[in-house]
Amino acid sequence: MRQIVLDTETTGLEPSEGHRIIEVGAIELLNRRLTGRRFHQYLNPDREIDAAAVEIHGITNAMLEDKPRFADVAAQFLEFIEGAELLIHNAPFDVGFLNAELARAMSGGCALPVTVVEDYCTVQDTLKLARTLHPGQKNNLDALCRRYNIDNSQRVVHGALLDAEILADVYLAMTGGQTA
Template sequence: MRQVVLDTETTGLEPSEGHRIIEVGAIEIVNRRLTGRRFHQYVNPDREIDAAAIEIHGITNAMLEDKPHFADVAAEFLGFIEGAELLIHNAPFDVGFLNAELARAINGGCALPVAAIEDCCTVQDTLKLARTLHPGQKNSLDALCRRYSIDNSQRVVHGALLDAEILADVYLAMTGGQTALFDEETAAIEVVATEGFSCEGGTPLVIAPSAEELAAHEAYLEVLDKKSGGRCLWRLLG
């Protein structure tokens, strides 16, 4: 299964008011493993960036003067995400901006294979997923990093590529069946014991994990290895 974790930074909040994308970051996951493939591009928006937006991501117009326009990189971007499941935190925001940019590029004479992101990808909103898993709790990216012990210390300001990398780690932890032992928002931990287990002829019963369970285990070890700087004991002793 191929997934692409995606994030954007913009000049403001509303594409309907003419706001534009200024950065796109995307990370590839195949069968729950980070492949190292990524797409990253800063974009010249041909308009001023709102001061409030600059405070969030730190990107200024001066930094984008020599960068390509979205129409110049749209085909490459679509080629990278084609056929994948996109994982986006608060997906309606980013998809709305991306579709507005695609429409603008096509209206400007750019020949593109699709007119909307949904025409070449499926989209999963990880914010919606997090709210399902943790109802009534904070589910911002920073809150999820705390809940799943993901290092986000480099996130002084928002950045599309950095946020995509962090979201990839969060998603793998969030869907891998493992959480931190002591969640800051967990009041109690229920321990369930299996009673009446017996072995035939004194030989322990071995239940082999499924391919999906093995993949989830590997994904979680990868998160642990990354967080520990390559000192995951399971892998060092394995």
């Protein structure tokens, strides 16, 4: 089974208000084992990043000036996730942004094979899974790291690739640990 653990960082909270993805981080699991394959890209959002968002992830507009737009890497991204099960903590948030970016890329003339991520792969929300396993408890990524004794000391600010790596460890622990 091929799974992709994915996270994004964004300019704000609402794709419907024009907020954009500024970082995508994804790592591959094959039969519950890390393969070393990853997709990581910073993106120029062509808009200002909300101050509250900068406080969360530390990414500034100046850092993204020379980065590609989502449309420039969309085909490569879709190739990476094709046919996999995406594992995303709070999946509706990230999938909403990914679908908004796909729609924007297609309306800008980018020829893509799909209009929404869900047509290209399946999605599992690890936050929903955690809430099922641990009802009434905190189930954010930091709380899950504490619960499953996973080192997240490098996580000073949110980062898509680092958070995907941490989530992979959390997911494997939540679902029975690593298999031989």
